[in-house]
Amino acid sequence: MPERALVIVPTYNERENIQRLIESVLAQDPRLDVLVVDDGSPDGTGAIVSGIGATNPRVHLHSRPRKMGLGTAYIAGFRWALQREYAYIFEMDADFSHDPAHLPQFLEAVTGADLVLGSRYREGKVTVVNWPITRLLLSYFANVYARAVTGLPLWDATGGFKCFRRAVLESIDLDRVHSNGYAFQIEMSFRAWKKGFRLIEIPIVFVDRTEGQSKMSRSIVREAVWMVWRLRFSSITGRLEPPRGRQPALGVGQG
Numbered sequence: 001m002p003e004r005a006l007v008i009v010p011t012y013n014e015r016e017n018i019q020r021l022i023e024s025v026l027a028q029d030p031r032l033d034v035l036v037v038d039d040g041s042p043d044g045t046g047a048i049v050s051g052i053g054a055t056n057p058r059v060h061l062h063s064r065p066r067k068m069g070l071g072t073a074y075i076a077g078f079r080w081a082l083q084r085e086y087a088y089i090f091e092m093d094a095d096f097s098h099d100p101a102h103l104p105q106f107l108e109a110v111t112g113a114d115l116v117l118g119s120r121y122r123e124g125k126v127t128v129v130n131w132p133i134t135r136l137l138l139s140y141f142a143n144v145y146a147r148a149v150t151g152l153p154l155w156d157a158t159g160g161f162k163c164f165r166r167a168v169l170e171s172i173d174l175d176r177v178h179s180n181g182y183a184f185q186i187e188m189s190f191r192a193w194k195k196g197f198r199l200i201e202i203p204i205v206f207v208d209r210t211e212g213q214s215k216m217s218r219s220i221v222r223e224a225v226w227m228v229w230r231l232r233f234s235s236i237t238g239r240l241e242p243p244r245g246r247q248p249a250l251g252v253g254q255g
């Protein structure tokens, strides 16, 4: 049986995007399933997904009662995936900033890596379309800052288009992941990197959303500003988690 992959899509009010997005994802590769983690969207996004799931076994919905943030939505999705037989687990936005046409490139790249990251700034080349210059500069320099503080060798550490090999998620203690916004993306990659997994970046073209509303906020930026320092110091003091190979004998997951 071919190895299956799950694309986790967190949603909050993505009615205008979700159906078209699901169709487009499924058309990219027969190995792909979709899990939408919807936070009780008042616009009825969840109902649209459960309607599609009723007739299509490749589409799943995990509903949460209220808006609880992107990071915890992904953690819930990761747990859902690990309870099932998925070899690869994706993170992807619902708003078409992440073009489903890139999915086959991730599946190809993950054959030689443990975590594949869609990168908007690889080798200093910017592949972002339609962002106001202020937002681009904020994002670009946030990445320069995150790289300087954490040492994480990535051009784009805040991006949210990713593919994890199952073993990576099994080896990270998901209870200890605390951040929720952009910092969540940095934290997951940092933990994978510190464990000695192979990270690679593939270039993606990132296009600003055209439908629906942004959930970006000042608090998301603030969280990232201090979280990188927390990651740096918890890694120095050994409080992060042991790298692979130094796990306690009874540790589960990655050997």
Ligand SMILES: Nc1nc2c(ncn2[C@@H]2O[C@H](COP(=O)(O)OP(=O)(O)OP(=O)(O)O)[C@@H](O)[C@H]2O)c(=O)[nH]1
Pocket (backbone or CB within 6 Å): 009, 010, 011, 012, 013, 014, 037, 038, 039, 067, 068, 069, 070, 073, 092, 093, 094, 095, 097, 208, 209, 213, 214, 215, 216
């Ligand atoms: N389940 C869940 N999904 C969320 C939450 N916040 C954002 N999302 C979803 O996460 C994805 C990324 O959020 P966006 O609002 O696009 O954030 P962004 O890409 O930084 O900002 P814009 O592209 O400008 O809107 C989208 O699919 C959102 O619907 C949340 O609290 N819970």
Ligand SMILES: [Mg+2]
Pocket (backbone or CB within 6 Å): 093, 095, 097, 209
């Ligand atoms: Mg977006």
